[in-house]
Amino acid sequence: MTAIAAAATVAKPARRLSSTTLALIGVTPFFVFALMFLIFPTIILVFGAFVDQSGNPTLNNIYKIFQNPTLVDAYVVSLKVSLITAVGGAILGLALAQAIVLGNLPRWMRPAVSTFCGVASNFAGVPLAFAFIASIGPRGLLTLWLSDYLGISLRALGFSVISFWGVVLAYLFFEIPLMVLIIAPALDGLKREWREAATTLGATSLDYWRHIGLPVLWPSLVGSTVLLFANSFGAIATAYALAGPGFNIITIQLNNQIRGDVLHDQNLGYAIALGMIVITGVSNGLYIWLRERGERWTR
Amino acid sequence: MKKSSLGAWIAVVIAALYFLMPLVGAAEFSLRMIRGIYSFEAYKVVFSTVFEDTFLFSSVIALLTIAVSVLIVVPTVYFVQLRLRRLRPIVEFITLLPLVIPAIVLVFGYIRLYNSSSWLPLTGSVMATNILLLFAYVALALPYMYRAIDSGMRTVDVRTLTEAAESLGASLPTVIFHIILPNVRSAVLSGAFLTFAIVLGEFTMANLLNRPVFGVYLVDANEHSPYEAAALSLIAFLITWACMGLMQYFGRDRRAAKPGT
Numbered sequence: 001m002t003a004i005a006a007a008a009t010v011a012k013p014a015r016r017l018s019s020t021t022l023a024l025i026g027v028t029p030f031f032v033f034a035l036m037f038l039i040f041p042t043i044i045l046v047f048g049a050f051v052d053q054s055g056n057p058t059l060n061n062i063y064k065i066f067q068n069p070t071l072v073d074a075y076v077v078s079l080k081v082s083l084i085t086a087v088g089g090a091i092l093g094l095a096l097a098q099a100i101v102l103g104n105l106p107r108w109m110r111p112a113v114s115t116f117c118g119v120a121s122n123f124a125g126v127p128l129a130f131a132f133i134a135s136i137g138p139r140g141l142l143t144l145w146l147s148d149y150l151g152i153s154l155r156a157l158g159f160s161v162i163s164f165w166g167v168v169l170a171y172l173f174f175e176i177p178l179m180v181l182i183i184a185p186a187l188d189g190l191k192r193e194w195r196e197a198a199t200t201l202g203a204t205s206l207d208y209w210r211h212i213g214l215p216v217l218w219p220s221l222v223g224s225t226v227l228l229f230a231n232s233f234g235a236i237a238t239a240y241a242l243a244g245p246g247f248n249i250i251t252i253q254l255n256n257q258i259r260g261d262v263l264h265d266q267n268l269g270y271a272i273a274l275g276m277i278v279i280t281g282v283s284n285g286l287y288i289w290l291r292e293r294g295e296r297w298t299r
Numbered sequence: 300m301k302k303s304s305l306g307a308w309i310a311v312v313i314a315a316l317y318f319l320m321p322l323v324g325a326a327e328f329s330l331r332m333i334r335g336i337y338s339f340e341a342y343k344v345v346f347s348t349v350f351e352d353t354f355l356f357s358s359v360i361a362l363l364t365i366a367v368s369v370l371i372v373v374p375t376v377y378f379v380q381l382r383l384r385r386l387r388p389i390v391e392f393i394t395l396l397p398l399v400i401p402a403i404v405l406v407f408g409y410i411r412l413y414n415s416s417s418w419l420p421l422t423g424s425v426m427a428t429n430i431l432l433l434f435a436y437v438a439l440a441l442p443y444m445y446r447a448i449d450s451g452m453r454t455v456d457v458r459t460l461t462e463a464a465e466s467l468g469a470s471l472p473t474v475i476f477h478i479i480l481p482n483v484r485s486a487v488l489s490g491a492f493l494t495f496a497i498v499l500g501e502f503t504m505a506n507l508l509n510r511p512v513f514g515v516y517l518v519d520a521n522e523h524s525p526y527e528a529a530a531l532s533l534i535a536f537l538i539t540w541a542c543m544g545l546m547q548y549f550g551r552d553r554r555a556a557k558p559g560t
Contacts, residue, residue, distance in 0.1 A: 022471055024383070026378045026475075027374065034393045041408025096314050100311070103307020103311075115543065115544065118547065119543045122543065125500045125501070126514045130521060131321035131325040134321070134328035134525070142324060230399075236403050241517075273404045276404055284398065284399045288395075
């Protein structure tokens with residue numbers, strides 16, 4: 001009897017200890033996975049950007065990016081595509097979100113549009129590119145319609161689906177829906193009473209948006225735009241399938257560099273990767289910070 | 300408040316035209332394979348070639364990605380909620396990393412870290428590269444899987460379930476995989492369908508690792524027949540749609556069940 005009681009008291013702290021140990025064992029696969037497939041691969045690139053080929057510390061790799069006109073141009077085009085699709089996607093996405101949230105449309109419409117946005121925001125990449133080629137490519141449906149029925153030649157207008165603006169148009173296909181999905185909850189947070197109070201006090205629709213709507217929304221709006229920017233910046237498959245490996249954006253440059261070491265300089269590749277991590281990292285950090293500010297109103 | 304929906308209608312109609320344009324275009328183009336008439340020839344060709352192999356390969360990798368994600372994420376979320384609350388910010392930060400680091404950068408890191416002369420030559424053989432691709436996809440899916448399972452497990456009284464099961468003599472693996480997992484089944488499924496859609500459309504990583512996934516096959520198919528590529532694009536869109544529909548269905552199921560549990 002005493003032996004059992006003693007065994008029980010001994011066993012109890014032992015069991016508690018082992019439950020924390022068990023918990024740590026339980027999360028070990030996650031941390032091993034994170035180290036092997038997220039943290040080490042990133043560290044090796046960041047580290048490689050700051051050493052030369054024989055391993056001595058240097059800033060030369062980063063300097064070399066700025067010396068290479070093709071790489072500078074690739075960064076500039078990437079930033080331009082990302083900026084245009086982010087701002088364009090944000091404005092058009094806001095308009096669509098505003099329509100389905102505040103536009104008094106039939107009730108079935110909002111879930112239908114939301115579901116479609118979920119699909120479209122995940123429909124990036126190769127299939128999207130080919131769908132655009134099939135519709136506004138040289139032999140695409142819309143191209144033929146325009147020339148057959150309206151006599152408008154897209155080519156004569158200087159438009160090509162495999163050009164800068166073709167890529168922008170394709171990117172908007174996933175950027176606009178992403179904006180709708182992020183901004184719709186923020187629009188829900190605009191309380192009806194604010195609008196009613198403003199109207200009672202004699203505010204016009206414009207006054208309301210200028211003094212209440214936009215000031216409340218702006219952290220969410222800027223935050224979403226930044227997220228859209230990062231989303232476009234890291235994308236490659238859509239542009240690659242649409243415009244080919246010669247389209248000069250930084251993701252495609254890095255892809256070509258990994259494929260064939262076209263720059264003949266391993267560490268320059270690391271520096272290109274570092275530049276991308278810095279840009280997407282800053283954008284995402286900004287997004288998270290602004291989202292927290294925006295959420296103050298939606299609570 | 301019933302006024303001014305005209306602008307809203309215009310916005311929705313313009314959006315509908317823009318979003319339907321590539322889909323209608325792809326559908327029409329895919330039927331044009333035989334000159335002069337509309338036919339399903341492109342689909343016939345697609346289904347009689349290696350499409351099935353590549354589709355099977357992508358599907359198997361997607362299912363394995365889901366399985367590995369569940370095995371890694373479910374215990375992590377469980378222990379973080381129950382015993383290791385202080386680890387939550389670190390875990391959440393890690394799960395956001397795949398959204399911050401572009402896929403092309405991640406795969407570059409893998410190729411450098413696991414090249415054939417490294418300590419772990421995961422790019423050394425076909426099987427090892429498949430495994431590397433699998434883990435790469437687990438990384439891509441991590442933000443979505445973690446979020447789905449974490450929000451699912453918040454709606455379940457993890458502590459009570461654990462204590463009840465343990466007092467009946469259940470071992471810890473039994474608790475996690477036979478008690479907790481079935482309770483967050485719909486959350487897991489909703490994350491799983493999203494993962495399936497992401498893996499099926501992935502191109503960047505598989506292309507650089509030279510694995511014959513659906514996206515890579517699609518680019519090759521376009522080289523010799525744009526009609527087949529259009530047909531495959533439309534099939535990919537329908538599969539994405541099905542996955543997202545199922546995801547929403549199971550997501551909704553979870554929220555609807557919340558007050559009852």
